[in-house]
Amino acid sequence: MEKGMCYGTIAIAAIMLLVFLMDLFAGIPFGGSAKDSPFTFIDVFGVLASLVVGYLGVNALRDVK
Numbered sequence: 001m002e003k004g005m006c007y008g009t010i011a012i013a014a015i016m017l018l019v020f021l022m023d024l025f026a027g028i029p030f031g032g033s034a035k036d037s038p039f040t041f042i043d044v045f046g047v048l049a050s051l052v053v054g055y056l057g058v059n060a061l062r063d064v065k
Contacts, residue, residue, distance in 0.1 A: 006060050006064060007057075009056070009057035010057040013050045013053040013057055014050075017051065020043050020047045021043075024040065
């Protein structure tokens, strides 16, 4: 059960990272690729948050093993 939750956390972090990077560089799905867009700030922090969540998932998985 614990390993499944760790893998789920890593998968969700990867999906979050993909979505925020796509929005930051391509403007898909939220349309945030414009230079003066206020959502660029949110995209950057979303990328950072997904990296932190991914790290926590990997670290927890290491502790479970």
